[in-house]
Amino acid sequence: MNKEAILEIYNFIHRGNNYVEFLCRLAQQMDAESIVELGTNIGTTTRQLAGACPGAIVYSIDFNTESQKHIQVEPTFRNIEFSVWDSVSASHEYKGAPIDLLFIDADHTLENTIGNYKAWLPLVRPGGIIVFDDLNLPGMEGVAPEIGEGLIRLDQLHHSGFGCIIKQ
Numbered sequence: 313m314n315k316e317a318i319l320e321i322y323n324f325i326h327r328g329n330n331y332v333e334f335l336c337r338l339a340q341q342m343d344a345e346s347i348v349e350l351g352t353n354i355g356t357t358t359r360q361l362a363g364a365c366p367g368a369i370v371y372s373i374d375f376n377t378e379s380q381k382h383i384q385v386e387p388t389f390r391n392i393e394f395s396v397w398d399s400v401s402a403s404h405e406y407k408g409a410p411i412d413l414l415f416i417d418a419d420h421t422l423e424n425t426i427g428n429y430k431a432w433l434p435l436v437r438p439g440g441i442i443v444f445d446d447l448n449l450p451g452m453e454g455v456a457p458e459i460g461e462g463l464i465r466l467d468q469l470h471h472s473g474f475g476c477i478i479k480q
């Protein structure tokens with residue numbers, strides 16, 4: 313253990329990993345009925361959102377079939393709809409209501425993030441929110457300029473960068 317390692321832990325806690333709590337509060341305040349998460353992984357955010365917003369359906373998409381078993385652990389949430397799909401292609405299959413909250417957190421590359429943004433944007437209702445995770449990771453530098461001045465930076469919520477945009 314050295315000073316850098318201690319500061320790294322401090323930074324992680326201090327600057328936060330509070331983005332999940334932020335997403336839950338945001339969804340609650342919007343009375344969100346339709347939430348889409350691109351990138352499920354082990355379902356941490358998926359399950360938190362489903363629990364926080366029992367009146368919403370949380371559509372979560374990941375091309376990794378392993379995510380399914382993480383979604384299904386007890387307690388299970390009936391309001392989660394998980395699909396194994398490529399995140400961009402999944403936009404063509406979406407049959408839910410206009411999206412209140414879209415969380416883009418799949419492949420952290422410029423191509424996939426902007427691909428998701430462009431593919432899913434028409435499915436978000438006017439006034440809906442599009443959230444981006446990991447904006448500061450290497451390879452993601454081009455995302456913010458591509459989105460433009462509507463991007464609201466919320467980097468204190470996640471050490472790897474965070475932000476959102478309101479659909480006009």
Ligand SMILES: C[S@@+](CC[C@H](N)C(=O)[O-])C[C@H]1O[C@@H](n2cnc3c(N)ncnc32)[C@H](O)[C@@H]1O
Pocket residue numbers: 349350351352353354355356357358373374375376397398399400417418419420424
């Ligand atoms: C950072 S994790 C998601 C974390 C999750 N949103 C959370 O907050 O707990 C990214 C996930 O995106 C998935 N992924 C990456 N590229 C993808 C793609 N093109 N289509 C679907 N899923 C993808 C990966 O399999 C991985 O599970």
